[in-house]
Amino acid sequence: MQSVLERAGELRDYLSALRRELHRRPELALNEYGTARVIERELDKIGVAHRRVGETGVLGIVQGGAGGGAVALRADIDALPIREETGAAYRSETDGVMHACGHDAHTACLLGAARILSERAVGFRGEVRLIFQPAEETGGGAADFLNSGVLDGARRVFGLHVAPDLRIGTVGITPGLNNAAVDHFRVRIHGKSAHVAAPESGADALYAASQLVVAIQGIVARRTSPTEPVILGVGKFNAGTTYNAVAEYAELEGTTRTISERARLEMRGRIDETARHIAAVSGTEAETVWTGICSALVNTPGACTEAGSVARELGLAVVENRPLSLSGDNFAEYLRRVPGCYAYLGTSNPAFPDTLAGIHNCHFNLDEAALPFGAALYAACALRWMRSECP
Numbered sequence: 001m002q003s004v005l006e007r008a009g010e011l012r013d014y015l016s017a018l019r020r021e022l023h024r025r026p027e028l029a030l031n032e033y034g035t036a037r038v039i040e041r042e043l044d045k046i047g048v049a050h051r052r053v054g055e056t057g058v059l060g061i062v063q064g065g066a067g068g069g070a071v072a073l074r075a076d077i078d079a080l081p082i083r084e085e086t087g088a089a090y091r092s093e094t095d096g097v098m099h100a101c102g103h104d105a106h107t108a109c110l111l112g113a114a115r116i117l118s119e120r121a122v123g124f125r126g127e128v129r130l131i132f133q134p135a136e137e138t139g140g141g142a143a144d145f146l147n148s149g150v151l152d153g154a155r156r157v158f159g160l161h162v163a164p165d166l167r168i169g170t171v172g173i174t175p176g177l178n179n180a181a182v183d184h185f186r187v188r189i190h191g192k193s194a195h196v197a198a199p200e201s202g203a204d205a206l207y208a209a210s211q212l213v214v215a216i217q218g219i220v221a222r223r224t225s226p227t228e229p230v231i232l233g234v235g236k237f238n239a240g241t242t243y244n245a246v247a248e249y250a251e252l253e254g255t256t257r258t259i260s261e262r263a264r265l266e267m268r269g270r271i272d273e274t275a276r277h278i279a280a281v282s283g284t285e286a287e288t289v290w291t292g293i294c295s296a297l298v299n300t301p302g303a304c305t306e307a308g309s310v311a312r313e314l315g316l317a318v319v320e321n322r323p324l325s326l327s328g329d330n331f332a333e334y335l336r337r338v339p340g341c342y343a344y345l346g347t348s349n350p351a352f353p354d355t356l357a358g359i360h361n362c363h364f365n366l367d368e369a370a371l372p373f374g375a376a377l378y379a380a381c382a383l384r385w386m387r388s389e390c391p
């Protein structure tokens, strides 16, 4: 029988066309209605059953023979609020929205894998669950799938992400910790308005918020171990209404990145405490609201060994020492329930300088020669796990 990689190679034009179609019409988190319809259209063409999960998630099921277990494959499908500056012929047609994180490529690769797996479904028992997940960028998209029981009885879960730091023909597979836990915080500071010439009659929310921005960096510098990476970043700050009045209200938003559950909870407590104390000495009041975005992403060592051997059989070079990233990915939530692997697919090519830009960059692009590798990796990992009695 033809190899998985050969079949994926035949799908090269199909994968590129699909990726470009999705790239032209990027959609933000939880608005992926058109994207979901494209996914359903492609699954219908090959007779793969599917259903919606939430409003814009799609679950496809490649059904093998009776009995057997289940393996889950996940692609994220949402885009970012970034104005594309690549100049590509297939660039975004939606102003201010761009597939700058490669989720168009993930979606195309998983649809390619759906073709390969449906052609080989007589060769395994059980089912491969194809998770087309919305809202990775905002963190919420995994919950609907997990609550729907998508991992019930699954023996492995696999996902991949494009990686411009890795060359085409390579894949990064790191056992254990890969990405940080991500939280979002919003601090609202309520003060009292006054004429700037009579500050003693007001309570300056802007001044308190400014002190807080500086003070929380001291938490990292003086209250956390230098051996454990922690990031506290404030990315948004709004305060005041005019130059000559004491600001009644200030609001700031930021994020924490931690790698242990202990540090994650500790940071929440320290920021809350710092905000309260600064508010108290400035005569204002502070309230902090936390939103958990995702857990730390921890790959299962055994599943990484298995995925690594599959990747080598496909002719990919496996990079095992890709540095820890303090970005986050809610694939972490799947890995907390089922053993699995999240792999980084090399997409850069020095011959094409536009493939060297990082993700979340308005110039981001990728070498589409990576798409057959991605489709083959999804399919071959699933086949490996469906056919073997892995623990």
Ligand SMILES: [Zn+2]
Residues within 6 Å of the ligand: 101, 102, 103, 136, 161
């Ligand atoms: Zn991404």
Ligand SMILES: [Zn+2]
Residues within 6 Å of the ligand: 101, 137, 359, 360
């Ligand atoms: Zn992203």
